[in-house]
Amino acid sequence: MKPKFLNENPKIYLVAPSFGCVTEPYQTKLKASIERLKMEGADIIEGENIWKALGKVSSNTPELRAKEIHDAFLSDADLVLSVGGGEVMCEILPYIDFELIKRNPKWFVGFSDNTNLTYTITTICDMESIYGTNAPSYYNLDYNALDTWEMLHGKKEFKGYKKWQLENNSKNPLVTLNLRKRTIIKPYNYESKVTGRFLGGCLDCLSTICGTKFDHTKEYINRHKDEGIIFFMECCDLTSISLRRALFQLKNAGWFDHVSMFLIGRSLNYYDKSFGVSMEESYIDMLKDFNKPILFNIDLGHLPPSMPIRTGALATVEYNKDKKNIFITYKD
Secondary structure (H helix, E strand, O other): OOOOOOOOOOEEEEEOOOOOOOOOOHHHHHHHHHHHHHHOOOEEEEOOOOOOOOEOOEOOOHHHHHHHHHHHHHOOOOEEEEOOOOOOHHHHHHHOOHHHHHHOOOEEEEOHHHHHHHHHHHHHHOOOEEEOOOHHHOOOOOHHHHHHHHHHOOOOEEEOOOEEOOOOOOOOOOOOOOOOEEOOOEEEOOOOOEEEEEEEEEHHHHHHHOOOOOOOHHHHHHHOOOOOEEEEEEOOOOOHHHHHHHHHHHHHOOOOOOEEEEEEEEOOOOOOOHHHOOHHHHHHHHHHHHOOOEEEEEEEEOOOOOOOEEEOOEEEEEEEOOOOEEEEEEOO
């Protein structure tokens, strides 16, 4: 199921299923982003938790964060947009009514900890979601923010970015991205473009979901096995060794049984070499047995800009070695 693309004057419901925007630079960025989205014609509904930090490492209690999600899906909004990632969004899952979400289809957009909903909405409700830019990053509406906005309006063709940001030490909350590192995609077993349904997200969250009652992965991939699965992943806090353990868990839970291709983004610990093992080595070591194409170091992850991905959508991924870039075309 695919929610309706946005019209020229969409109604956006802002939610805080993980962190609220109570600290800098997020508070200033969210205020500026709200004004920018209004300039684009959007009508903004502010969820009751977005300016709060009343929960344990979160905007509010798990029950009230889940209620905010329900309120958003029951509203007349066209889009449910998360204001931030965080640490313990998984705690809302026991209180989420996925049948309510399925009966009221809307786009849900979020990044990082929001994998807890982008992934489960897709696998449990069989409904597309977008692993994309959180609300505080729309103040400039460029790179990944622009791509997410255009994706929501129906754009189907996307490509990677030429450079990425390793660090940005500016004290200005509204600073533009400091893109100095050249994107160098590393292909493994890649011969030609691949078509399949996107599935994935942040591995820190995926490994937490795996094996719980919210893990409907095998049911989902079995429904779509004839189309194939393009599994995309990146991580935040994991080291090269904890990454291996996470991949071991997903691999042996059958999550990759019908995978046609792996897309690997940039971790926040990009240069980690715990015990002399790099992030790239861990990915390749744990995934090479599938003998499927792997594109490593694509523009996805916690070192921006990060391409938005329509989780659950059928798409074709092509790596053009002459242009040294990745191209994604959505089929519907």
